[in-house]
């Protein structure tokens with residue numbers, strides 16, 4: 001198996017520290033708002049990586065943290081402890097529901113930051129003792145000058161000259177700074193603080209991940225994943241803190257997923273999907289348009305995980321039709337399940353091992369479906385084998401009552417309505433009626449019913 005390592009900027013041979021065990025840590029959500037489909041793309045990629053490693057015979061233990069205390073959460077809950085709990089529990093649940101809808105396997109462990117404060121305090125104490133960290137009037141800071149190779153992951157140069165400090169968890173790559181490990185109590189924090197040996201206050205965001213990853217996977221582990229936006233400062237700082245404490249290499253392979261850009265309509269420019277720009281789409285917005293979340297899973301697999309992906313509703317509707325066509329083929333191949341085709345499975349495996357070549361793996365599905373030299377029942381068995389990675393849910397498939405053609409028309413009408421093309425939307429609705437189906441608009445999108 002080969003995988004791209006952000007640290008070396010090369011595709012490397014994957015050799016775990018203690019085979020066949022593989023430890024993976026993923027930066028989980030900050031639970032104060034709904035995850036958007038750009039965030040979810042990264043979690044699909046990690047799910048694919050994990051399924052591939054299990055498929056290849058490794059034994060993966062996967063840890064994903066829940067950030068339930070940070071600057072944004074405190075602001076959102078106005079320093080009220082009850083409110084903090086209410087907000088974080090609500091969004092944690094919604095996030096786990098999203099994972100389920102996308103057939104993403106739950107990690108073995110999902111530690112919460114607020115339940116691991118002592119480990120963070122211990123690490124900070126250790127860094128102060130060794131001279132990596134120092135105390136100021138508003139917090140305890142990490143001195144990046146003391147760190148060997150600070151910024152290597154992000155490719156930073158000339159880090160040593162800096163002596164500026166930053167308390168915020170996020171800052172720009174052009175300006176590496178000493179960052180807060182522990183933030184002393186400020187009255188804006190309200191009831192949200194911990195009384196500890198290093199003072200009354202709360203942790204910085206970066207130390208949360210260093211603490212939870214090493215607590216669950218050991219001081220040195222195999223794979224750390226996240227979106228490319230986390231390379232700096234978050235992952236850069238995770239490395240600095242963790243290696244300062246342990247004196248060992250923190251992570252062997254850094255695996256980062258590309259951004260999702262959105263094109264709101266065919267003539268618009270593609271821009272990054274982000275909460276701050278206000279162009280986010282959630283799984284709910286998909287379901288409102290009667291789009292199966294798994295169509296989004298399919299769509300993400302048609303781009304390589306490292307490339308930026310341009311999202312458009314047209315592309316998503318295309319992915320939904322492709323997925324439904326696959327479901328139809330699978331059903332039409334009959335009831336019997338034969339033997340997986342060795343040639344196809346070996347070709348598939350080769351693609352998985354080649355830095356997760358999923359677009360090519362998706363293309364292989366269609367090559368198989370159309371290959372007359374393979375028996376239908378063997379095609380079914382092979383598709384089921386592929387689906388261990390794709391996880392489109394072929395094994396749970398029941399025959400849908402509404403034909404694909406009708407569902408496609410309904411999605412097209414929804415798109416026309418979104419683009420305010422009322423006449424076109426009306427025409428499509430009439431067509432659906434002529435074909436014997438009724439379309440009803442509801443507050444959650446639309447419903448289709450046969451009127452025969």
Ligand SMILES: [Zn+2]
Nearest residue numbers: 027028209234
């Ligand atoms: Zn993290």
